[in-house]
Amino acid sequence: MADVLVVVDHVEGVVRKPSLEVLTLARRLGTPVALALGPGAGGTAQAVGGHGVERVLVNEGDEFADFSVVPRVDAVQAAVEAVSPVAVLFVSSGENKEIAARLALRVGSGVIVDAVDVEPDAKGPVVVQSVFAAAYTTRSRVTRGVPVITVKPNSAPVEPAVGAGVVEELPVRFGDVSRVARVVERTARVSSGRPELTEAAIVVSGGRGLGSGEGFALIEGLADALGAAVGASRAAVDAGWYPHAHQVGQTGKSVSPQLYIASGISGAIQHRAGMQTSKTIVAINKDPEAPIFDLVDYGVVGDLHTVVPQLTDDINTRKN
Incomplete structure (x- = not known):
């Protein structure tokens, strides 16, 4: 051959x-x-x-x-x-x-x-x-x-x-x-213990619907329960709520995991460009008219501040 x-x-x-x-x-x-x-x-x-x-x-x-x-x-x-x-x-x-x-x-x-x-x-x-x-x-x-x-x-x-x-x-x-171009300095990235975003089989992302940077604690908790990577929408990154290295979208990283969970993300085309090839997509959003629901496999209409902790607790209970 x-x-x-x-x-x-x-x-x-x-x-x-x-x-x-x-x-x-x-x-x-x-x-x-x-x-x-x-x-x-x-x-x-x-x-x-x-x-x-x-x-x-x-x-x-x-x-x-x-x-x-x-x-x-x-x-x-x-x-x-x-x-x-x-x-x-x-x-x-x-x-x-x-x-x-x-x-x-x-x-x-x-x-x-x-x-x-x-x-x-x-x-x-x-x-x-x-x-x-x-x-x-x-x-x-x-x-x-x-x-x-x-x-x-x-x-x-x-x-x-x-x-x-x-x-x-x-x-x-x-x-x-x-x-001609030499590397003169390197800064080690602090490891979170989570998978690399572009390589992860599961990605949990948060967006504007979190309301603040502190809201990403919910996303991290769910990600850790699933052994997933953490992603963020452009709106969340631009607001300074999460590092740019975690941005999913046209001007961020493209991901194609087995499971993608979008929490508080409206689903603008900029974000969809970076995750639409995911095998299974789940969205949690309190707005039933959010564009993200047009491409999901499963959608939950509800307040992510209620839904995500319940989901995390249920996953942890089943694991134990």
Whole structure:
């Protein structure tokens, strides 16, 4: 079978779940070849080998930590030249979409971002996207060069498969432009213990209906009961009630969890653009005419200050 290059996201060798989802999709197109870069890259072999990967290309050069995205573009380009894949797949993130675009320009290919599925075809992979706030589903393909595709988290299940996972060192020649923008300082993010917003299977979001920043304690309580991530609407973020890193929407983050609970969120198009591809959507709002009810699977018309604590208590009782 033809090779499919998958750029694996990891932290010190620990592979992140969305990359395992992409490996599941990659096996539809051919045999996955993983590319892992940066500190601990070699430690990814066992994890990706358990998901159908035969070869793991690694490079742990300091350039990946000390400089901006360009060294990663150099490395992915070197991997494309070494493997000659039928497609290159990334997890869809801000950084990866920049790398994908730069790569496509270098190798003379087309790029498709935010895919929710890929389908094998004799003419090349067919890429499925949800567009215009998920109002339409499109199918498209790259017609020139090696298709470069980024895939949204939670778009596919994680399905293990046997693979050799043989590690190979990937030689990379870093150009002068790779060292132009240097990372000079890092600030560690304080962990909440909750899942990463874009990767979470369940997201609980709060909006203007909370009334204040203190109202997010209700959202956090429900999220903790469900093992979920916390999201916020643009209105809540603009009011200073919750950090911008948690904003869901067109100018925030796009999420596609198995379950999305919107509390006190009206459902303006800006918010819907970031969560409409969620598998199951539940809304809690006291306004029965709120636009959010047009797209939900389940709706609760009621005061969230009453409904959310009752729901949290019931979930905790059932867990115990």
